[in-house]
Amino acid sequence: MNHEFITARSAALISCNICHLLCEQGNQSMDRLCPRCGATLHERKPNSIARTWALVLAAFIFYIPANVLPITTVISLGKAQSDTIMSGVIYFLHTGMWPIALVIFLASIFIPLLKLLALIFLLISIQRKSSWRQQDRTRLYRMVEVIGRWSMVDIFVVTILVALVHLGGLATIHAGPGALFFGAVVVITMFAAMSFDPRLIWDTEEVNHE
């Protein structure tokens, strides 16, 4: 590094998470409120690493039933057929609609997994106090934060299908238990991304300089 950077922490200041006002650190032992917006001030997000690990592991556990259990069940002329996320993707591939197959595969299988692996990578690199390519790691976090919401696509598809395909004996679609677990994966990974504090990536820098 050719520059010396002054961080809020090294200047005994706290940046408010909500309104970005720089506040004085004051008494460390108790929670302080931002004088401008009233939000609780934290130098770093509280227990960021432990919380993110817990949420990432929980999401991984739910990821398994989300992919194994059926997400929809089509009852058509007395016959019931259950579909998991992957069997839906394969169905679209066979019928030649590969753009849709790709969208579902990316949104429902690839992105949640990528997100979890990226968070694990960030957590481990922070715990090892790595100072390797911090700018790219921050960029990776930014991507994880933005990309996560798109996994909800499948939940919305299930909602629309259930509402629309409701033709008595002819054809009816029910939501399966997989949808519940999948919804949980999306929500938990979103919370995991929120509890992660990207400033931790850069904190090693200061320790190295001291």
Added chain:
Amino acid sequence: MDSLMACHECDVIHSIKTLPGKGAAHCIRCGAVLFKHKANSLERTLAFALAGLILFILANSFPFLGMKIGAQVRQTTLITGIHELYVQGMQIIAVLVLITTVLAPLIQMVCMFYVLLPLKFGRVPRMLPRVLRFLEHVLPWSMMEVFMIGILVSVVKLAGMAKIIPGISLYSFLALIFVLAAMTVSLDSHLIWQKWEERR
């Protein structure tokens, strides 16, 4: 103190200067966007919030998709879809869909309206900090644009099975996505906090 600002992604302190014309200020260490210059932020955001509310009412009052098999036609609004999930015993998923496609976008627009309309006329709305803080927590859960992709995938999925009829509110949904995105982009929260500090 108010001319200093810490990067929310890497904590480096920057001294803030007024931006020359259009542009954005980036963190010198990690590249995060610190703030952007936004022209007529108050008026634009307010206009988008108003347009969004009207579109929201339209989008949720009429069916957005219909399906025809033989003589049977079935249409659905967003609310009936959520209700159907709820009745089927998927209450948690129903609530999740309700929050992400109905409540969060609605709260987002109503909060904007509540905060910006008084500010426009030089008044300070009651409990402004609390409303803005609440908005900050709701924002990640507003997923209209993801829902639109959901509609697209469903249409393709059902196209082989039945005739799909686009509903009236489909176009309102489409417009709503762009209006919501424009509203989020045109909002300058720094400006609001500054105004709050001046007038308090």
